[in-house]
Amino acid sequence: MIDVSQFKPKTVYVTYIAATAERVWQALTDAAFSRQYFFGFAVEVEPKPGGRFRLLWPDGRVHVGGEVVEWTPPRRFSCSWLAEGMKDFGELPVCLVTYEIEQSGESVKLTMTESHSWDVPPAILAGGQQGWPKILSSLKSLLETGTPLAGANDGPPAGFVEAVRKAVAEKPWLK
Amino acid sequence: MNRPKFVYVTYIKTTADKLWVALTDPATMRKYWFGAFAETDWRPGSKWTLKFDDGRVADSGEILEAEPGKRIVIRWRNEWKEEIKAEGWSRCTMTMEPYQGVMKLTIEHEMEGDGTKFIEAVSGGWPRILSNLKSLLETGSVAYETKA
Numbered sequence: 001m002i003d004v005s006q007f008k009p010k011t012v013y014v015t016y017i018a019a020t021a022e023r024v025w026q027a028l029t030d031a032a033f034s035r036q037y038f039f040g041f042a043v044e045v046e047p048k049p050g051g052r053f054r055l056l057w058p059d060g061r062v063h064v065g066g067e068v069v070e071w072t073p074p075r076r077f078s079c080s081w082l083a084e085g086m087k088d089f090g091e092l093p094v095c096l097v098t099y100e101i102e103q104s105g106e107s108v109k110l111t112m113t114e115s116h117s118w119d120v121p122p123a124i125l126a127g128g129q130q131g132w133p134k135i136l137s138s139l140k141s142l143l144e145t146g147t148p149l150a151g152a153n154d155g156p157p158a159g160f161v162e163a164v165r166k167a168v169a170e171k172p173w174l175k
Numbered sequence: 176m177n178r179p180k181f182v183y184v185t186y187i188k189t190t191a192d193k194l195w196v197a198l199t200d201p202a203t204m205r206k207y208w209f210g211a212f213a214e215t216d217w218r219p220g221s222k223w224t225l226k227f228d229d230g231r232v233a234d235s236g237e238i239l240e241a242e243p244g245k246r247i248v249i250r251w252r253n254e255w256k257e258e259i260k261a262e263g264w265s266r267c268t269m270t271m272e273p274y275q276g277v278m279k280l281t282i283e284h285e286m287e288g289d290g291t292k293f294i295e296a297v298s299g300g301w302p303r304i305l306s307n308l309k310s311l312l313e314t315g316s317v318a319y320e321t322k323a
Contacts, residue, residue, distance in 0.1 A: 016306035018318040107306075107318040133184035137309065141188060144314050149186050150275045
């Protein structure tokens with residue numbers, strides 16, 4: 001398993017949801033939910049530390065692969081995360097994604113933290129910074145209204161593909 | 176040199192008009208801003224005051240830009256906590272854009288100087304306020320009712 005002490009938080013997104021912790025947990029870990037709010041991807045998790053984590057395209061191809069690092073329902077779910085299905089991207093070091101669910105007043109506070117083990121350039125971090133607000137806004141709408149936002153994936157932000165290609169060529173994490 | 180800055184993006188199933196009203200109408204603000212509301216006429220150059228539920232002044236400033244349905248820029252200073260007020264002015268930009276049938280709302284809150292306490296405070300506040308705003312516009316009620 002990865003050494004989480006090597007990872008530093010780079011992107012944090014917090015949202016408050018009028019739902020129970022159990023419902024938010026289910027939405028994060030169940031494919032029937034994730035297909036609706038996560039750009040159509042089906043989440044697939046082996047529910048134990050060391051278990052396999054994947055996000056799958058509707059046709060079954062792997063978009064993201066990883067390993068469960070922490071599994072404490074309905075409070076904390078952490079996994080390594082690599083978009084191995086994207087060109088070049090699969091050669092980057094894995095990142096660590098952690099979902100934390102806390103009761104806060106009558107609602108639930110959901111904190112998503114994306115952590116990295118190397119000095120990731122801003123142009124690569126921008127990918128997650130563009131995606132997470134869409135995904136988690138849609139998750140909140142789904143749980144509160146029964147309907148997700150349309151949220152088609154409109155591709156990576158400007159400069160993202162070039163930054164990934166450059167990082168893969170130079171491999172700054174080895175230095 | 177990067178100044179301390181907080182950025183938050185949320186997508187809300189609503190119209191540009193309804194979002195504008197929610198961001199500028201004091202009675203609507205009170206519902207999702209834990210009772211707080213703004214006093215201003217939303218014209219560039221006008222004074223802007225954010226008041227707590229009980230009428231005490233929370234923050235003060237000036238409207239720098241206001242374009243209905245699109246953009247608000249406020250020069251913004253804390254008025255109720257000495258150590259945060261001492262950090263001086265910040266600038267808050269609210270940007271509203273139609274996006275795939277919903278509205279994308281971006282809040283960028285940046286210090287004019289290099290203090291970090293103000294940005295820490297708003298980093299905790301904005302996600303609560305904007306989660307509530309989204310719930311209010313999509314469901315008619317807020318997610319989180321506890322007073323600030």
